[in-house]
Amino acid sequence: MVTDGRLPGPCFVCSNQTGARIGDVWVCATCGWRYGDVPDYDLPLPVIEVVYYIRYDRRVKIGTSRRPRQRLASIRHEELLAFERGGRRVEQQRHREFAGIREGGEWFTLTEELRAHIATLRASGDPWSLYARWFSETLRS
Ligand SMILES: [Zn+2]
Numbered sequence: 001m002v003t004d005g006r007l008p009g010p011c012f013v014c015s016n017q018t019g020a021r022i023g024d025v026w027v028c029a030t031c032g033w034r035y036g037d038v039p040d041y042d043l044p045l046p047v048i049e050v051v052y053y054i055r056y057d058r059r060v061k062i063g064t065s066r067r068p069r070q071r072l073a074s075i076r077h078e079e080l081l082a083f084e085r086g087g088r089r090v091e092q093q094r095h096r097e098f099a100g101i102r103e104g105g106e107w108f109t110l111t112e113e114l115r116a117h118i119a120t121l122r123a124s125g126d127p128w129s130l131y132a133r134w135f136s137e138t139l140r141s
Contacts, residue, residue: 012037013135014031030132050065062094064086068083080127082122
């Protein structure tokens, strides 16, 4: 039986509090972490490489990072639009794909084409929730 509700406390991985109870186990609704599980501290924490899409005015920067929280804190932007899982290879592929609207460096014009691509990525969920899910999945595997 599954009951939706509040976790007994914040999720270890993503700090969210909504969850589902399956039998006597609570599972985080955002990232899927089993409430009460503690990772093996002898193992390194997972590194999730992401391609990020951030907007400043009418421009979008497409870049990659292994530490998106720190990276985004250091770049002036107005909005995080999306995350896509992947590193340098995916980033380069997107840079080639959108070469026609490149303004310079890693900045691109926010055209309908780019907007549509970002909408596809966002369909899987809000960027930080997705990131939490990838992190949680990797930590559990
Ligand atoms: Zn969680």
